Amino acid sequence: MFASLPMSDDIEDITDAWIKSSASMLGLSIDAAWLPSIRANVEVTFRLAKLVDEFPLPDEAEPAPVFGA
Amino acid sequence: MAGFDFAKGHEIAAAVAGGAVSARTVVEDALSTIRSRDQALNAFTDVTADRALAKADAIDSDRAAGKPVGPLAGVPFAVKNLFDVQGLRTRAGSKINRERPPSQHDSPLIQKMEAAGAVLVGALNMGEYAYDFTGENVHDGASRNPHDVTRMSGGSSGGSGSAVGGGLVPLALGSDTNGSIRVPSSFCGIFGLKPTYGRLSRARSFPFVVSFDHLGPFARCTRDLALSYDAMQGFDPEDAGSANRAAEPSLPQLARGIDGLRIAVAGGYFRKGAFPEALQATLHVCKALGVSREIELPEAERARAAGYVITTTEGATLHLDRLRLRAQDFDPATRDRLIAGAMIPASLVMKAQKFRRWYREQVLTLFNDVDVILAPATPCTAPAIGQQTFRLDGVEMPVRPNIGIYTQPISFIGLPVVAVPVPLKPMPIGVQVIAAPWREDIALRVAQHLEDMGAVVAPRPPLS
Numbered sequence: 001m002f003a004s005l006p007m008s009d010d011i012e013d014i015t016d017a018w019i020k021s022s023a024s025m026l027g028l029s030i031d032a033a034w035l036p037s038i039r040a041n042v043e044v045t046f047r048l049a050k051l052v053d054e055f056p057l058p059d060e061a062e063p064a065p066v067f068g069a
Numbered sequence: 070m071a072g073f074d075f076a077k078g079h080e081i082a083a084a085v086a087g088g089a090v091s092a093r094t095v096v097e098d099a100l101s102t103i104r105s106r107d108q109a110l111n112a113f114t115d116v117t118a119d120r121a122l123a124k125a126d127a128i129d130s131d132r133a134a135g136k137p138v139g140p141l142a143g144v145p146f147a148v149k150n151l152f153d154v155q156g157l158r159t160r161a162g163s164k165i166n167r168e169r170p171p172s173q174h175d176s177p178l179i180q181k182m183e184a185a186g187a188v189l190v191g192a193l194n195m196g197e198y199a200y201d202f203t204g205e206n207v208h209d210g211a212s213r214n215p216h217d218v219t220r221m222s223g224g225s226s227g228g229s230g231s232a233v234g235g236g237l238v239p240l241a242l243g244s245d246t247n248g249s250i251r252v253p254s255s256f257c258g259i260f261g262l263k264p265t266y267g268r269l270s271r272a273r274s275f276p277f278v279v280s281f282d283h284l285g286p287f288a289r290c291t292r293d294l295a296l297s298y299d300a301m302q303g304f305d306p307e308d309a310g311s312a313n314r315a316a317e318p319s320l321p322q323l324a325r326g327i328d329g330l331r332i333a334v335a336g337g338y339f340r341k342g343a344f345p346e347a348l349q350a351t352l353h354v355c356k357a358l359g360v361s362r363e364i365e366l367p368e369a370e371r372a373r374a375a376g377y378v379i380t381t382t383e384g385a386t387l388h389l390d391r392l393r394l395r396a397q398d399f400d401p402a403t404r405d406r407l408i409a410g411a412m413i414p415a416s417l418v419m420k421a422q423k424f425r426r427w428y429r430e431q432v433l434t435l436f437n438d439v440d441v442i443l444a445p446a447t448p449c450t451a452p453a454i455g456q457q458t459f460r461l462d463g464v465e466m467p468v469r470p471n472i473g474i475y476t477q478p479i480s481f482i483g484l485p486v487v488a489v490p491v492p493l494k495p496m497p498i499g500v501q502v503i504a505a506p507w508r509e510d511i512a513l514r515v516a517q518h519l520e521d522m523g524a525v526v527a528p529r530p531p532l533s
Contacts, residue, residue: 022412027393034405041409044470045381048374049417052424055371063422064429065280 015039073098074106074236075529078144078293081239082186085143088132092125092143096188099145103190103237106532110213112222112231114150115157116191121145124188139186140296146240149226150192151199152176152284153273161275162197162225164208164398165391176273178242178284178301185300190238193228197400199244199277200384200407201225202252202472203454207400211454214256215530216496220451223253223472226287230257233287235532240297241287246277247380248446248476250285251501254488256451258497259527260516261287262294265506266483267312269298270305278383279310280422281376281480289527291516294487295319298509314507322510327518330511333362335444335503338369339475342461344449346498347475350491351445354500357524358515364442367431368424372478375421375428377470381410382418402469429482436505441515445475446488446499479503487512489519492528500525 019038023030030038073081073095084090100118107113125143132138148154151161153172160167179189194212196203204227205211212227214220215235222231226243230253233241243250245263254261262285269284276282286297302316334355340348355361366372385392385407388399392411396404435442448461448471458465461474479486484506488499502519504512519525 019409019412023408026389026411028408028411029393029396030408031397034401034408037401037405038408041381041406042412045378045409045413046417049378049413049421051371051374052378052421053417055368055424057420057423057427061423062426063419064425065422 012039015042018042074102075289076239077290078141078239078288079296081144082140082142085128086132086138092128092188093122095143096121096125096145096190099190099238106235106237109218109532110215110231110235110237111210112193112212112228112235112237113147113191114160114194114209114228117154117189121188121190124183128186128188139184141182141300142186144187144240145190145238146182146187146242147191147193147232147238148179148189148241149195149229149243151195151244151275152179152192152242154179154189154192157192159275161199162195162206162209165395166275172273174273177270177305177307181301182297187240193232193241195228196225197403198384198388199225199246199249200403201469202248203227203469204230204253205454213454214451215532216258216528217451219453220496221256221454223256223451225249226253229253229287230259233257233289234259234527235530239289240293242284243287244274244277245283245285245480246281247376247480248473250287251446251476251486251488251499252472254287254490255446255499258490258492259287259289260291260294260490261285261488262298262509262513263480263486264298264509265485267310268509269301270308270311272305272307276387278380280379280383283480291487291513291520292323295323295513317507317510319510319513322514323517325514327358327515330440330515331438332358332360332441332443332515333364333439334360335366335442336363337365338478339444342448342474343445346450346493347445347448350493350498350500351443353491354443354489354519354524357519357522360443364435364439366435366478368428369478371424372428372481373474375424376477376481378413378418378421379425381406382413385410425481432482433505440504440511442503444501444503446501447472448474450493450496450498475501485509485512487516489516489525490527492526497528
């Protein structure tokens with residue numbers, strides 16, 4: 001799903017495999033009719049996450065929520 | 070006063086406090102308007118008529134006894150149906166949650182509004198679990214735009230926008246996680262305040278994304294926003310996100326005008342994808358304020374992306390058990406996004422949270438040089454109900470998640486915003502007046518100034 005992965009029809013197979021594996025690991029039952037919509041949403045979210053992921057941040061960068069004891 | 074449907078809240082409060090009209094008369098009038106006009110707008114899920122009339126009678130009794138009646142005396146208001154209302158089931162727009170028992174207590178914001186004399190008249194339609202920018206709801210039907218009932222009210226606080234814009238109530242409360250106060254304000258041609266993250270208590274309201282959730286008011290004028298906002302301020306230990314700050318009343322500052330304020334308009338990302346009406350409205354506000362300076366919010370597109378990732382994953386976490394057990398009972402549009410969100414690795418979510426802090430620091434630096442940033446509230450006026458796609462920057466995109474492209478990078482870091490309505494024809498559209506954290510007073514001053522000039526106004530829709 002990231003830059004090193006194929007961008008052709010393979011991406012659909014890869015995404016579907018990801019969805020099926022994730023659903024199994026998370027205990028989610030997915031109706032086959034829902035798959036195109038879920039796939040579209042997974043693809044959009046990974047695309048947007050990639051935009052964030054490729055932005056360089058220092059190792060010391062703190063996440064926004066900071067726990068206070 | 071005759072006919073209260075488009076009266077401002079402060080006008081009603083003055084009339085009730087002065088004895089020109091009874092609170093009961095005002096509330097009976099509001100209930101009658103809701104009965105007739107809500108058939109077209111579908112803004113309300115519940116009308117609390119008995120409670121409202123009892124409260125109105127109590128206000129009238131207090132006034133007769135010479136007791137203080139509060140700054141919102143007799144002003145009808147309604148709340149998005151994710152606020153707990155004693156005796157009602159908090160639906161949060163869902164089918165699933167209406168099986169819960171009725172709430173035992175009102176949310177603290179309702180208690181504060183009523184302590185100021187306002188009268189709760191009901192609960193309002195919304196997008197399922199607040200994951201929505203359209204105002205559509207598969208279970209309750211869409212709330213409708215009062216300026217054209219074939220168009221979206223905006224979401225997720227669609228009923229709040231519809232009820233205030235349509236003159237059913239002068240004030241409503243809603244929530245804003247990524248734009249859910251500012252989008253309905255824009256589409257329905259009204260004023261909305263999304264305060265600083267942590268300013269108003271979210272206790273006893275149904276959450277969506279606790280990192281981003283805000284509550285706030287809608288009104289047909291700035292003064293009513295300020296009155297209600299001031300009534301609701303204050304630290305609440307029941308909300309883990311509540312800031313331990315004393316109330317900072319905005320009303321005394323409202324008439325100060327804009328002298329000394331440094332105002333700029335957001336460029337770059339905030340022009341990309343905007344329809345002509347969004348650009349026209351923003352230019353209109355800039356001209357009214359004499360603003361020519363443009364400013365760039367660094368990496369705003371990435372901020373929107375990070376907000377999207379955190380929203381879908383945190384939302385999925387909230388609903389994971391319901392998705393396992395009752396996925397078929399969700400609105401499909403909500404369900405499929407939440408299921409997708411459950412499948413995003415934590416490593417990417419944490420990156421988004423780290424980026425959030427970086428972005429916050431960059432934007433806060435901008436506020437060393439400016440006091441206010443202007444930006445469009447929505448890329449377009451209200452689309453048709455059911456419309457699935459629109460063209461953003463030449464690319465066909467789904468409507469539902471992309472209505473909030475200009476609101477998300479702002480709520481992502483909790484900045485206070487007043488959405489002001491520009492009365493374009495045939496449909497109004499909003500502009501965001503954005504201030505530094507905890508400076509709601511400044512955003513409200515600018516909104517009041519624009520209103521005093523006649524540059525922004527909540528237009529009266531063609532409803533009978």
